[in-house]
Amino acid sequence: MVWTRAEIMKIKKQDIQSHITWKNTTISKLHNYRKMVRIGDWIKFYPLFPLLGAYLASGISSSIIIVFVIFFCVIGYGFVINNFYDQEIDRKHSKKMMNGTNPLANSIMSKGETLGICIVLAGISLMLSFIISGPGFVFTLLCLTALTLYSAKPVRFKDWFIADIICHGLMFGGLPFFAGYTLAGGNIFEPFSLSAGLAVICTLICCEALIAHEILDYNEDLGITSTTVTHIGLRKGVFLLGITAFGSIVAFELMALWFAIDLTLNAMVICFLLIYPLFSYRKVIIPVALKNCRICCLMAEILHIR
Numbered sequence: 582m583v584w585t586r587a588e589i590m591k592i593k594k595q596d597i598q599s600h601i602t603w604k605n606t607t608i609s610k611l612h613n614y615r616k617m618v619r620i621g622d623w624i625k626f627y628p629l630f631p632l633l634g635a636y637l638a639s640g641i642s643s644s645i646i647i648v649f650v651i652f653f654c655v656i657g658y659g660f661v662i663n664n665f666y667d668q669e670i671d672r673k674h675s676k677k678m679m680n681g682t683n684p685l686a687n688s689i690m691s692k693g694e695t696l697g698i699c700i701v702l703a704g705i706s707l708m709l710s711f712i713i714s715g716p717g718f719v720f721t722l723l724c725l726t727a728l729t730l731y732s733a734k735p736v737r738f739k740d741w742f743i744a745d746i747i748c749h750g751l752m753f754g755g756l757p758f759f760a761g762y763t764l765a766g767g768n769i770f771e772p773f774s775l776s777a778g779l780a781v782i783c784t785l786i787c788c789e790a791l792i793a794h795e796i797l798d799y800n801e802d803l804g805i806t807s808t809t810v811t812h813i814g815l816r817k818g819v820f821l822l823g824i825t826a827f828g829s830i831v832a833f834e835l836m837a838l839w840f841a842i843d844l845t846l847n848a849m850v851i852c853f854l855l856i857y858p859l860f861s862y863r864k865v866i867i868p869v870a871l872k873n874c875r876i877c878c879l880m881a882e883i884l885h886i887r
């Protein structure tokens with residue numbers, strides 16, 4: 582059979598079009614996978630805790646890179662599994678639907694694809710941690726278990742009063758800290774150690790993170806999903822955030838006295854513990870502050886005119 586030049590050109594054009602379609606589909610899928618993992622929501626904050634544990638155990642070493650890779654997968658898993666179990670709730674959450682933070686809820690991805698991402702992320706983190714350290718593997722497994730129980734039914738600690746805050750603090754703070762510490766060669770068999778004290782501080786900070794998140798999402802969550810803040814109300818939620826922040830400062834100061842922590846380092850950590858809850862609550866504080874500032878300026882103008 583002899584092909585004419587026109588037929589050959591037509592076939593080439595179809596091949597090129599098929600390749601472009603395949604390329605666009607692949608790029609689109611990768612973009613959706615990235616949105617599902619929600620890297621931008623956590624990359625600047627949650628990896629700090631396992632990295633702090635690794636640094637305490639071995640200082641600046643190659644262990645820090647390995648711990649980062651493992652917990653990039655672990656934290657990513659946590660956000661994907663949360664999206665999987667929150668799909669129906671997120672469909673009623675106008676802000677999340679508008680931002681497209683859950684491609685499964687937006688029907689852009691399937692359940693099978695979402696579970697596939699979870700399996701890959703959990704598999705990589707468990708395999709690497711198993712190769713490196715027995716205790717590190719156990720704590721990595723505990724992190725993945727807590728992240729699953731936080732979102733998955735029938736347990737779903739996310740819907741439990743107070744338990745949602747405690748579980749969030751442990752799965753992003755204390756357990757990752759110990760995982761990073763043991764993966765880098767640290768010894769955890771000392772109950773009254775600096776590592777144990779820092780794990781408590783990390784847990785409290787991550788408890789604050791959820792309380793602040795629940796405060797910011799209060800109006801959207803009310804009547805749609807159950808959180809500790811929707812149970813107790815917005816004002817009590819702000820009070821709970823303040824109490825938790827105060828608890829983290831007291832705990833650190835007691836630890837600083839016990840382990841004779843350097844005053845400069847002590848001051849830096851206290852500043853962080855004071856500033857963090859305010860920073861996490863900034864979307865509410867800044868508008869209120871600006872509104873009060875405008876009111877004060879207006880009152881000053883009125884008094885000046887008089």
